[in-house]
Amino acid sequence: MASHDRIAEPWGERAPYGPGESWPVRVDSHLASGIDADQVDRWVQSASLLHSNGDAMDIAVSGGRIVGVRGRAIDRVNHGRLDPKDLFGWQANSSPDRLTAPLIRQGGQLVDSDWDTAMDVVVRRSQELLEQQGPSALAFYTTGQLFLEEYYTLSVIAHGAIGTNHVDGNTRLCTATAAEALKESFACDGQPGSYSDVDHADVIALYGHNAAETQTVLWMRMLDRLAGPNPPVVICVDPRETPVAEASTVHLAPLPGTNVALMNGLLHEIIRNDWVDHDYVTAHTVGFDELAKQVADYPPERVAEICQLPAQQIREAARILGTAQHLLSTVLQGFYQSHQATAAAVQVNNINIIRGMIGKPGAGILQMNGQPTAENTRECGADGDLPGFRNWANDSHVAELARLWNLDQMQIPHYAPPTHLMQMMRYVEQGSIRFLWVSGTNPAVSLPELRRIRSILSQQRLFLVVQDIFPTETTELADVVLPAATWGEKVGTFTNADRTVHLSDKAVEPPGQARADLEIFLDYARRMDFRDKDGAPLPPWHDAESAFEAWKQCSAGRPCDYTGLSYAGLRDASGIQWPCTAEHPHGTERLYPDGQFWAAPEYCESYGRDLITGAPLEPTEYRAMNPAGKAVIKAAEYLPPHETTSDEFPLYLITGRTVFHFHTRTKTGRVPQLRAAAPQVWVEMSTKDADALGVSEGDLVEISSHRGAIHAAARISGIREGVLFLPFHYGYWDGANPDQHDRAANELTITDWDPVSKQPVFKTAAVRARRIGAGDGHAAPAPTNTASRPVAADIPPTRGGPAACDDEQLSTTGGAR
Amino acid sequence: MKLNLALRELHRAERALAAGLLKVADRHRADHEIYHVARDLARWSQQHVHELAQVGQRYGLNLKDDPEEDSGLLAIVRGKASELAGRRPEPGLLLLADLRHLHRVAAGVSLDWELLAQGAQAAKDSELLSLARRCHPQSLRQMRWANAMLKVLSPQILAG
Numbered sequence A: 001m002a003s004h005d006r007i008a009e010p011w012g013e014r015a016p017y018g019p020g021e022s023w024p025v026r027v028d029s030h031l032a033s034g035i036d037a038d039q040v041d042r043w044v045q046s047a048s049l050l051h052s053n054g055d056a057m058d059i060a061v062s063g064g065r066i067v068g069v070r071g072r073a074i075d076r077v078n079h080g081r082l083d084p085k086d087l088f089g090w091q092a093n094s095s096p097d098r099l100t101a102p103l104i105r106q107g108g109q110l111v112d113s114d115w116d117t118a119m120d121v122v123v124r125r126s127q128e129l130l131e132q133q134g135p136s137a138l139a140f141y142t143t144g145q146l147f148l149e150e151y152y153t154l155s156v157i158a159h160g161a162i163g164t165n166h167v168d169g170n171t172r173l174c175t176a177t178a179a180e181a182l183k184e185s186f187a188c189d190g191q192p193g194s195y196s197d198v199d200h201a202d203v204i205a206l207y208g209h210n211a212a213e214t215q216t217v218l219w220m221r222m223l224d225r226l227a228g229p230n231p232p233v234v235i236c237v238d239p240r241e242t243p244v245a246e247a248s249t250v251h252l253a254p255l256p257g258t259n260v261a262l263m264n265g266l267l268h269e270i271i272r273n274d275w276v277d278h279d280y281v282t283a284h285t286v287g288f289d290e291l292a293k294q295v296a297d298y299p300p301e302r303v304a305e306i307c308q309l310p311a312q313q314i315r316e317a318a319r320i321l322g323t324a325q326h327l328l329s330t331v332l333q334g335f336y337q338s339h340q341a342t343a344a345a346v347q348v349n350n351i352n353i354i355r356g357m358i359g360k361p362g363a364g365i366l367q368m369n370g371q372p373t374a375e376n377t378r379e380c381g382a383d384g385d386l387p388g389f390r391n392w393a394n395d396s397h398v399a400e401l402a403r404l405w406n407l408d409q410m411q412i413p414h415y416a417p418p419t420h421l422m423q424m425m426r427y428v429e430q431g432s433i434r435f436l437w438v439s440g441t442n443p444a445v446s447l448p449e450l451r452r453i454r455s456i457l458s459q460q461r462l463f464l465v466v467q468d469i470f471p472t473e474t475t476e477l478a479d480v481v482l483p484a485a486t487w488g489e490k491v492g493t494f495t496n497a498d499r500t501v502h503l504s505d506k507a508v509e510p511p512g513q514a515r516a517d518l519e520i521f522l523d524y525a526r527r528m529d530f531r532d533k534d535g536a537p538l539p540p541w542h543d544a545e546s547a548f549e550a551w552k553q554c555s556a557g558r559p560c561d562y563t564g565l566s567y568a569g570l571r572d573a574s575g576i577q578w579p580c581t582a583e584h585p586h587g588t589e590r591l592y593p594d595g596q597f598w599a600a601p602e603y604c605e606s607y608g609r610d611l612i613t614g615a616p617l618e619p620t621e622y623r624a625m626n627p628a629g630k631a632v633i634k635a636a637e638y639l640p641p642h643e644t645t646s647d648e649f650p651l652y653l654i655t656g657r658t659v660f661h662f663h664t665r666t667k668t669g670r671v672p673q674l675r676a677a678a679p680q681v682w683v684e685m686s687t688k689d690a691d692a693l694g695v696s697e698g699d700l701v702e703i704s705s706h707r708g709a710i711h712a713a714a715r716i717s718g719i720r721e722g723v724l725f726l727p728f729h730y731g732y733w734d735g736a737n738p739d740q741h742d743r744a745a746n747e748l749t750i751t752d753w754d755p756v757s758k759q760p761v762f763k764t765a766a767v768r769a770r771r772i773g774a775g776d777g778h779a780a781p782a783p784t785n786t787a788s789r790p791v792a793a794d795i796p797p798t799r800g801g802p803a804a805c806d807d808e809q810l811s812t813t814g815g816a817r
Numbered sequence B: 001m002k003l004n005l006a007l008r009e010l011h012r013a014e015r016a017l018a019a020g021l022l023k024v025a026d027r028h029r030a031d032h033e034i035y036h037v038a039r040d041l042a043r044w045s046q047q048h049v050h051e052l053a054q055v056g057q058r059y060g061l062n063l064k065d066d067p068e069e070d071s072g073l074l075a076i077v078r079g080k081a082s083e084l085a086g087r088r089p090e091p092g093l094l095l096l097a098d099l100r101h102l103h104r105v106a107a108g109v110s111l112d113w114e115l116l117a118q119g120a121q122a123a124k125d126s127e128l129l130s131l132a133r134r135c136h137p138q139s140l141r142q143m144r145w146a147n148a149m150l151k152v153l154s155p156q157i158l159a160g
Helices: A084-094 A115-132 A148-162 A176-186 A195-199 A216-227 A243-247 A259-272 A278-284 A288-295 A300-307 A311-323 A341-354 A374-380 A395-405 A421-430 A450-457 A517-528 A544-555 A619-625 A672-677 A687-693 B003-027 B032-059 B072-087 B090-122 B126-159
Strands: A002-005 A024-031 A042-047 A056-062 A065-071 A103-106 A109-112 A138-142 A167-169 A203-207 A233-237 A250-252 A327-331 A364-367 A435-439 A463-468 A480-483 A492-495 A500-504 A651-656 A682-685 A700-704 A709-716 A723-727 A765-773 A805-814
Touching (some): A024 A084, A042 A500, A103 A115, A115 A138, A115 A435, A115 A480, A138 A148, A148 A374, A148 A395, A148 A492, A148 A517, A148 A544, A167 A421, A195 A216, A195 A364, A203 A311, A203 A341, A233 A243, A233 A311, A250 A311, A259 A288, A259 A311, A259 A341, A278 A341, A288 A341, A300 A311, A341 A364, A374 A492, A395 A544, A421 A450, A421 B032, A492 A544, A682 A687, A687 A709, B003 B072, B003 B090, B032 B090, B072 B090, B090 B126
Parallel strands (some): A138 A435, A203 A327, A233 A250, A327 A364, A435 A463, A651 A723
Antiparallel strands (some): A002 A805, A024 A805, A042 A056, A056 A065, A103 A109, A103 A480, A651 A765
16 A cells, blocks of 8 residues: 655556556545544545545544545546545534534624524515515525535525526536536537546547646546556647646647637638548538638637737647547636637537547547536526526426426526526626525635625625535625535535536534535425425425435436436445436446437527527527537637736736635635645746746735735746736635735636626736735745646745655556446 | 618618617626627627728728727716616616617618618629628627527516
8 A cells, every 4th residue: 555645746646557448446545643444433425525526435434523535446437536635625524613503693793593593584584575576586696515405405496486587506607618518519418528538538638627636536547548558649728837738748828818719720720621520510410611611710820819829839739639539628617717618618519529529438528617516506407507407498398397396387487597696696786686595605705806796795785695614705794694514414416527426425413503405495495385386395305315306307308317316326336427217227428429419409408599699599590500409510709808908907817726725715724734735825927927027936916907906925837928827715714814805816807707608707807916025035835736836946845744645555457437 | 773872871870880889888887798798799890880881982982981989988987877876776777778779770780781682682792792691690699689688687677
């Protein structure tokens, strides 16, 4: 058994393997110091909650406490491996800072309360507003970190029992474009590819996807292929010198906001060289001619000028993509949170579509997401969709929901797409939404233009309920705070970015009065006395498993069909990929293997939108365009970003994450190993920009935009010239002065979103930087072994020390596919 | 030959549409999607104005190549007013009225392109026809956008 410092070596030991071979098993584990495996009372099955990869693990319990974790060797996703956040993150569960009692605001202060009192306040306000204004006064903003059963329950309460159109998740910030890009190309959500495509690919193209830090275990799989015989060629699109960029054959670092131009340039070359599978295009797609016409205007020289890249690099990348035999394309926030998000992500789909590389081993698309259960938010209709990938614009789909829930069809809003988060914030700002229930997310740090968000959320006329596990910058603004249980303290299922469903069992009791989110939602429903048409309680279920069974009925016959799954079947087994039915009890590895799509007008989830205006297509337009339900090739022109650099603000700002933290650090900031690895905010800049600004490594810099200013220590890194990077993790709960508002990256970001997916733009804002002083003689508090790697060689490397060492048991045999 | 009349009318209408989109953008700065997309869509009309001015020369027309200039000061005042009124509900109704107006203007432009295309075919002017074929779909998209935003925003504004 080997041991590695997993802060120093986030990806652990290599297990090289070749194309078509099975990825070797490596079981990672970490136990609290002083605890041996034989002191563990029991191992309780779960999966990761600190990223979207869905790594299966067992939670070690000793004396009623969580004392560690171990990867599950039999699982198809991780073959035993764990991300460093998972190896250490469980310690946050027992943090003394946990919320343990409901809080209500009295005389301007949040004071301890009890469930009856707090829920009574929430119910009374809900009923008052329903009487005064109706359902349009109430809104729900949830997360990508609850369980499937919880989302479905919330979805039924909001869409059905209350009948409000205002339901969204913070998945709007992370995965909205992934879903929308799939809806545009295939008329339905659903990840086409599978992680096992890494085992077969000869080219892997990662678009704005720093997998090394966002999905470390998926990256370990890629690293093991790269270390083995006949490794794949890697193409990286990222303005930063990420670990992915370092491993790539071609690294394209475009100017922020120019992704559509770049993609059109790549497609231009692929079509010009006729690297097109015409049989596939003719048989299975519509729209190719329109694409060919559009990208004809994007020769590499023009694209090179827009993106500020060498034209030769664009040609070289296109040649590799165009001649790949097994092309795996993956996409993440570098596209989703940038200008023209959906249009750019759809062009990635187009490359695989016109090359006929979908649904075959190694040839696929992974439109990724950032959060562990974001996929369930999408499926269950807790994120601006209807449950079961049903089409809000198709009356027969709404009628199915009305039947399932035994409600009048008129009760379920479907006159427009469910309200997206940014629009909800506008309605709150204008005062027509007066009740907002936030669960499991921290908008006061994670949304763009924080000064505006704070001002909206602190309005007197808004009744704000916040349900979370820790006090946050958002609970500070709440009228009622509800303490929730988390991972390891409740039962439920969740689904990762490649459709793999895992069961997460309860290992320990939640602290104090904290309750599972499911219990809280059901308690609200009972106190509100929601009823169906026949007077039966709605929702009718009472616990996680009965909620799961109800969800199975809702999913039946839809793309995300769960009817072949059960708690019993998921227990002591590998995760299973949906659709999983009686005919396919082991699930489905890849979608669309035969070029048959879920795009028929009467079945599809979405009729699509105009990629520039965002206007939804009318049903008749879609029927005329795609009567046979083929894949839709959609073209888009490049538009300049809505905020460009100027003399006043000469630099572009992009924000993002580091491998050691998750979101606003509510958990990872309370874990000693992770906290120490990246303790404070920093700003990355290129050597050239640093020289121009007179900035040295570690100097204190003020970064400002039209919206605000923050301070950060400078890390001089390999990022492209003209671009600054700020990690978005750092808010104010553990800052020196919480009222300063000088630390969160989102003080600077712009209020703007993709008109198609409605995902906010976090990666295209104009800023300026100014040195305000020397650092304390140290380097910036940024990791040295990630995308924030310093250019200087003499910076002390990031280390975790003995407390950060795991055990890794490498086996010579492959694991489950 | 009345094609020059059709060209002149379309040119006037496209300039008005471009200006109208920019005006609506400024008036609804606090409705960020309206603000940004309306400005993107004004570019299409500005490009159409430019191309119509070029082709107009062949028909003896001296059409302005630049968009209808709005006083910079007025735009700033409108933008500020929108931000100041950000907390009030009334701009919602104004937004519906503005979108309704934009839809009608864009519909007029769309019909004008249709007329121009018909005339171009009769006159066997293939350059003019291809211009109409290129631009007309964008007018339709501008119109559908206004329609879609009306559909999406009106329920909350009317019932909220």
